[in-house]
Amino acid sequence: MAHLLGAENLSVAFVTRTILDGVSLGLEDGDRIGVVGRNGDGKSTLMRLLAQRQKPDSGRVTQRRDVSVGYLDQTDVLDGALEVGQAIVGDQADHEWASNPKIRDVMGGLVSEVDWHAKVSSLSGGQKRRVALAKLLIGDDDVIMLDEPTNHLDVEGVAWLAQHLRQRWRPTEGGLLVVTHDRWFLDEICNHTWEVHDAVVDDFDGGYAAYVLARAERDRMNSVIESKRVQLVKKELAWLRRGAPARTAKPKFRIEAANELIADVPEPRDSLALSKMAMSRLGKDVLDLEGVSLSLPVDGDGAGQRTLFQDVTLRLAPGQRLGLVGVNGSGKTTLLHLLNGDVLPTGGKVKRGKTVQTAVLSQEVRELDELGNSRVIEVIEAEKRVFSVGGKEVSASQLVEQLGFTNEKQWTRVSELSGGERRRLQLLRLLVGEPNVLMLDEPTNDLDTDTLSAIEDVLDGWPGTLVVVSHDRYLLERVTDSQMALLGDGRLRDLPGGVDQYLELRRAAGPLTATGSAASPANSGGSAGTGGSSEAELRQARKDLTRIERQITKVDAQKGKLQQQMNEAGSKADADFDRIADLDAKLRALQTETGELEEQWMETAEILGE
Known part of the structure; x- marks a missing residue:
């Protein structure tokens, strides 16, 4: 892998506190690095140094001559006097940027709900964040550095950003450095984790889950971290190992070591x-x-x-x-x-x-x-x-x-x-x-x-x-x-x-605003819909949709009755917790049935273009 940029013996001190002390590290093609650490330990400082937005007290930052770096700061850096469209694409005509599929994808994923002609100064904090992120992502930078990019993004926006970053480069090309507290996001996009602590930077292979395991092992072997912090890390690891299969299968760490480490850790909570x-x-x-x-x-x-x-x-x-x-x-x-x-x-x-x-x-x-x-x-x-x-x-x-x-x-x-x-x-x-x-x-x-x-x-x-x-x-x-x-x-x-x-529900519904209306300059050309479905198929789909909605309503009513029975059983002085557990099992079965019905609803709605 080709070297993109690096740091040699970086040191930074504020007043009487040393933030970084003799730190050396590098970013190679294919690196997707998440930066974690306590607030105030120097995560953003490290990123600013590597982006050459700040000078170190000593040491230097090296960068390959042909490498371009895109940087998203936590602070608002947009010109408030500009309209949204101009802030993102500058003076490009609509037909120029709209002919670029990457730009259309960024527009649809981030600013479909933002008024294209609104002044930047009139936007909310979340909207400004989306506009700034869109402005950065439509570029062709070799390295992208993002400082808390998920702030102000909803779940859907975070999922879109993760997918975009996964697909932006080939696996062995480009470099990503991201500071974020969003642990799901770290696991989705990162193949390395840098932990900034005590003026040093430790490098871990893998995303957040792998980092949790490696840190737990480091703390246990060194016996220098107080026991309560070790227990917290072990508890976090237990959650990761007992969580969704997609989360536990992805990180590249030894499952046997994880199971041994958490063998004596109880479930996170006794429900x-x-x-x-x-x-x-x-x-x-x-x-x-x-x-x-x-x-x-x-x-x-x-x-x-x-x-x-x-x-x-x-x-x-x-x-x-x-x-x-x-x-x-x-x-x-x-x-x-x-x-x-x-x-x-x-x-x-x-x-x-x-x-x-x-x-x-x-x-x-x-x-x-x-x-x-x-x-x-x-x-x-x-x-x-x-x-x-x-x-x-x-x-x-x-x-x-x-x-x-x-x-x-x-x-x-x-x-x-x-x-x-x-x-x-x-x-x-x-x-x-x-x-x-x-x-x-x-x-x-x-x-x-x-x-x-x-x-x-x-x-x-x-x-x-x-x-x-x-x-x-x-x-x-x-x-x-x-x-x-x-x-x-x-x-x-x-x-x-x-x-x-x-x-899945949001994808089936299409790129709608919070008020339910489509609003994207990037989505103005073309429309999703019924495709090649025949009129007979459409009529049947409408009937199926009505039937499924009635079933969902019926199951919802059953869930409400079960919930009420659980409340009544639990409010008694001699509460029968075996009965409560039985009712809870029935409730979970109904929730599964609701999920299956909703999947049918989405498939049917897709036929109708709804």
Whole structure:
């Protein structure tokens, strides 16, 4: 493989702290490298150095003469005065860029929902991110460096980006360097992992799963990492090995070594035990949406209305762990507001159990603004001094340390914390308040992989109802037991097949916006549809579609009855957990049947072009 670029003895220090110390490494043709490490350990600094956007204190960066490098920064670097189209393709005429299949693919994958003629300054943060990414990806760079590219992307956008990067070059060509906390993304695209820690960079073969194993083995052999961190890594590895076959088959590491390492590691959480605890804390009823509809004004004067939800029914059970996915703007955050009582529906009703105490982790974490002068430990101790985790009592200081706040950091003022540290602190603050329904809105923003593992460990032992909105499919699969989707048409759909099923549903629906309308300059030429189907076939397909939809409705009703029976059985003082387990098995069978029916629906809808 040909050498693309490299570093020789790089050193960088900020004030009294050394970020990198004598680091030497290289990027070759065919390398797809993921960069991981704790927040502040130098991941972005390393990337800026390699992209020659920053100069080291000592050492040098070498680059092959004919190599071009594309770089996506975390910060907004677009000219706000430009229109979206001009920001991406410059002064090219439509027929020029539209004749290039690679550019059309990038446009359709990233900016199909963005107004082509809108000013960049008028876009949301997520839209600006997509535009900047599209501008980079339409180029022909030999090396692409991406700093947190999945920020603000929904699950569908992350899946598209992973596929694009896998297919962008031949296996032995091009180089990719990516800093991201998205562990699924790392496993999908990377064949090497660089861990930045303690001013050095360690190289591991394989994606995130292989890195977890190698790090666990390194920590065990060296015996220099404290035992609790080893246990966290082993627990993470156990999840990887017991997860979906696609995840465990791909990484190139010895399965025998993995099985030996996790032989004594229990399942991440005891679902039945947590269910018992949740039922005792919540009682029969939690939160129910019954036939809820919600319309919001399209603009400030209220002249137009947009229907966000239409006849949505959702019943949360004690101890249920639900993940919500959907395109940006489909109403995920609004659904949390409905459940929390912050927004009232325009139709239907919201029922709230008498013992329900909710807590919501918002995306902005503005709740901490008024506590800027308080110390981290003071914020937590003001709520509670002793907390139960996994059946064990820990002090506030111990819990704060578990989520990455060292003894020294615990006395830092809130106003001096980074975005990721504020998010960690607010989550802790919510947990020590002992809610029995916890709702997390994009909890992975600004967090590194180590912190995410620690948070997942805390959530494993939390005995309450959990609702998570996230584009991080690894987190959703890790901490939730079921997933549902907002498809942008006012409906809420069960996903017995998980995030993969959601992506299939979205592909079958076509490149629609959150409001259900097609909007892509890249997709303006040509249309998918009925192809060569005869009129008789189309008539039969319409009948089949109606039949399948009736079956889905019938199965959904059966699932609702089973869920109600489980709630009633669990609310009794002498709860029969054998009966609960039997009902749960029946419910899972119905969820499988729903998945099969939805697959039939997608195949039939494809014939009709719907």
